[in-house]
Amino acid sequence: MKRILVIDDDEAVRKLFLLSLEETGYSVYTVSSGMAGIKAFKEGQYDLIFLDLKMPGMNGVETLRELRKIDRDVSVYIITAFHDEFFAQLKKAEEEGMDFDVLRKPFDRKQLITATKGILEGPTSY
Amino acid sequence: MKKSQDKPVDAAALRRRAKERLKEKPAATGQPLAEADLRRLQHELEVHQIELEMQNEELQQAQAEIEAALGKYTDLYDFAPVGYFTLAGDGTILAVNLTGTRLLGIERARLLNRRFAFLVSEAHRPAFDAFLKKVFESQTQETCELALLKEGDRPLYAHIEAIVSEDGQECRAAVADITERMRADEKLKTAYAHLERQSAILAQQAKMSAIGVLVAGVAHELNNPLMAMLHFAQYCLKHTAEDDRCYSVLQDIEHETRRCIDIVKNLLTFSHSGDGRKEKYELKNPAEILERVVRLLSYRIEKEGVSITSHVDEETPKIPMRVNAIQDVILNLLTNALDALVESKKKEVHIDVHPDGDGVLLSIADSGIGISPEVLGNIYDPFFTTKPVGKGTGLGLSLCQSIIHAHGGEITCESEPDKGTVFHAFIPTQRRKGAKRDETHFSY
Numbered sequence: 001m002k003r004i005l006v007i008d009d010d011e012a013v014r015k016l017f018l019l020s021l022e023e024t025g026y027s028v029y030t031v032s033s034g035m036a037g038i039k040a041f042k043e044g045q046y047d048l049i050f051l052d053l054k055m056p057g058m059n060g061v062e063t064l065r066e067l068r069k070i071d072r073d074v075s076v077y078i079i080t081a082f083h084d085e086f087f088a089q090l091k092k093a094e095e096e097g098m099d100f101d102v103l104r105k106p107f108d109r110k111q112l113i114t115a116t117k118g119i120l121e122g123p124t125s126y
Numbered sequence: 127m128k129k130s131q132d133k134p135v136d137a138a139a140l141r142r143r144a145k146e147r148l149k150e151k152p153a154a155t156g157q158p159l160a161e162a163d164l165r166r167l168q169h170e171l172e173v174h175q176i177e178l179e180m181q182n183e184e185l186q187q188a189q190a191e192i193e194a195a196l197g198k199y200t201d202l203y204d205f206a207p208v209g210y211f212t213l214a215g216d217g218t219i220l221a222v223n224l225t226g227t228r229l230l231g232i233e234r235a236r237l238l239n240r241r242f243a244f245l246v247s248e249a250h251r252p253a254f255d256a257f258l259k260k261v262f263e264s265q266t267q268e269t270c271e272l273a274l275l276k277e278g279d280r281p282l283y284a285h286i287e288a289i290v291s292e293d294g295q296e297c298r299a300a301v302a303d304i305t306e307r308m309r310a311d312e313k314l315k316t317a318y319a320h321l322e323r324q325s326a327i328l329a330q331q332a333k334m335s336a337i338g339v340l341v342a343g344v345a346h347e348l349n350n351p352l353m354a355m356l357h358f359a360q361y362c363l364k365h366t367a368e369d370d371r372c373y374s375v376l377q378d379i380e381h382e383t384r385r386c387i388d389i390v391k392n393l394l395t396f397s398h399s400g401d402g403r404k405e406k407y408e409l410k411n412p413a414e415i416l417e418r419v420v421r422l423l424s425y426r427i428e429k430e431g432v433s434i435t436s437h438v439d440e441e442t443p444k445i446p447m448r449v450n451a452i453q454d455v456i457l458n459l460l461t462n463a464l465d466a467l468v469e470s471k472k473k474e475v476h477i478d479v480h481p482d483g484d485g486v487l488l489s490i491a492d493s494g495i496g497i498s499p500e501v502l503g504n505i506y507d508p509f510f511t512t513k514p515v516g517k518g519t520g521l522g523l524s525l526c527q528s529i530i531h532a533h534g535g536e537i538t539c540e541s542e543p544d545k546g547t548v549f550h551a552f553i554p555t556q557r558r559k560g561a562k563r564d565e566t567h568f569s570y
Contacts (some may be wrong), residue, residue: 013353019358020360077344106349
């Protein structure tokens with residue numbers, strides 16, 4: 001079964017991921033910080049990571065850099081409402097050759113399921 | 127030195143009169159005069175002649191002095207640095223000095239016996255009439271400033287000081303040219319108005335900037351909870367039977383949450399930190415965007431029975447623009463036009479696009495309810511709206527204005543209540559320097 005890791009400091013966002021992806025049948029795990037995310041990723045296998053950009057402590061870009069040190073290929077969706085301050089960092093990460101997609105907030109249930117299935121089962125499956 | 131012209135000395139007539147007077151004198155005794163008497167008489171005559179010559183010299187001297195004084199007076203009067211007018215009670219010009227004639231560019235003969243009021247610009251005539259009345263009534267010096275009609279030229283601005291004569295029959299007025307001062311005043315006023323406008327713009331920008339920061343903060347905070355609510359409602363809908371009484375309520379929750387999300391999206395667009403990615407400028411024909419927006423609104427246009435006509439000048443050039451931003455402007459203006467038509471019988475919108483100077487002018491006119499003059503001054507203020515709750519955030523036109531300003535253009539509005547409204551958006555073909563400054567405040 002495909003496994004998804006959600007890294008977001010907002011409890012409401014973590015919960016929405018759990019509820020909205022429930023019907024897809026994927027296993028969804030959630031953590032509330034970049035540190036906890038890296039720890040979880042080291043301990044388990046994941047096929048897709050949803051990563052919040054703006055978090056206290058280690059932010060999304062820093063977390064992505066650490067994740068890529070462990071695994072260059074795992075799919076990562078950066079969740080963002082586009083904050084100026086992170087955009088330059090995201091661009092830099094892209095220039096460093098780090099791979100990621102961007103899921104723009106706010107998204108609804110259908111958009112989330114489409115995006116998830118698009119990564120895990122190929123774009124034509126949904 | 128000229129001789130007195132008033133009473134020319136007629137020598138022959140004088141001699142005649144002298145002879146007549148001599149005849150009137152009592153006749154002499156008729157006895158021949160002795161030699162001694164004759165000599166005495168001759169002496170007396172000689173003395174008398176010298177006396178007369180001396181008197182004559184004195185008279186000539188006095189005459190010369192008078193003429194000199196007159197010359198000096200004439201010089202003082204005619205060449206004084208101000209125009210002097212002597213006016214009768216009804217304003218008739220009785221006398222005028224040379225400076226006065228030069229000020230007006232009208233010769234003395236054409237000024238005398240004319241009413242001074244006819245030299246005053248029409249707009250100032252009532253003021254002049256009141257001034258003259260006051261001068262004759264007050265006995266003290268009065269002043270006023272008027273525009274005078276100058277022959278074949280721009281009006282002359284004059285400062286007038288006048289006082290009535292002792293007998294109260296006439297008044298003397300000194301007229302000084304203050305045109306230069308008035309022009310300087312005018313320039314000063316224009317400069318001041320410009321400064322005031324600039325400071326109003328600066329204040330508005332500061333206000334927008336402050337509101338922008340506040341709004342962005344609030345909007346970002348609301349983003350997550352609203353998105354979560356949307357997902358929760360959608361989850362519940364998924365797990366509720368459609369015939370359940372809760373189902374439609376859940377749909378309402380979903381709908382209202384989406385509305386909140388849209389408001390937040392608008393707020394973020396409005397505030398400067400909405401979207402970190404600034405849209406790039408592209409060369410596009412505004413008519414193309416216009417067509418897209420009309421298509422977007424076609425359902426509503428048809429449903430509400432609005433007739434849309436448009437005229438796009440074939441010469442309309444492509445202009446550098448942020449396509450999505452300009453699309454937002456057109457969408458906003460057109461939506462406003464449709465909103466204005468909801469309650470009017472005549473439902474017409476006319477769109478016009480044509481080249482205008484160094485840019486393109488896009489006009490959207492509706493035959494709707496119009497905007498009252500009181501409201502017209504506030505339409506670009508953020509959060510200002512006349513629409514009912516839920517129909518408008520009051521950000522649309524504020525957003526349009528900041529977008530058009532960021533493009534270096536101008537947005538203007540003309541409106542007549544119950545007749546309709548037209549918005550003109552001008553976008554220059556060349557991006558202007560000023561555009562950069564606005565971008566620090568707004569997202570576009």
